[in-house]
Amino acid sequence: WKSDISFALAGLDLGIWTSPGDFGDRKGRYTPPWWTLGTEYGLLKTLTVNSEGTFMDGIRIGDTTLDAILENRKRPDELSFTIAADADAPHPGGLNLFGRHFGDYGQNIRVCFYYRNTETEGRPEEDGE
Numbered sequence: 001w002k003s004d005i006s007f008a009l010a011g012l013d014l015g016i017w018t019s020p021g022d023f024g025d026r027k028g029r030y031t032p033p034w035w036t037l038g039t040e041y042g043l044l045k046t047l048t049v050n051s052e053g054t055f056m057d058g059i060r061i062g063d064t065t066l067d068a069i070l071e072n073r074k075r076p077d078e079l080s081f082t083i084a085a086d087a088d089a090p091h092p093g094g095l096n097l098f099g100r101h102f103g104d105y106g107q108n109i110r111v112c113f114y115y116r117n118t119e120t121e122g123r124p125e126e127d128g129e
Helices: 066-072
Strands: 003-009 012-019 047-050 053-056 059-062 081-084
Antiparallel strands (some): 003 012
């Protein structure tokens, strides 16, 4: 039951990660008893886009860089993020997203953006801090 999961940010393809299977062989640590669908838990993954490319848990899955993302966004205050299991992928399985009360990880889905403003780097902040 492998599944190819694709990721896009600001309309640019980031890459594809292949999930090794469907995790329905046991109850998820936080999955409530009333949940009766097949998949009970999954894997906690970290997707990173930086100046060198796109990485899943430190392994390169694409060449799209942060600079390309920033240049491609349609509005400076908006970034669209897409997670998909495409029907025409080599492994067209599917995907489940689990939050704090489902699966094996007691956290919600987190999306974090870290950046450094190179225009002000090395200069003291205006408010003196």
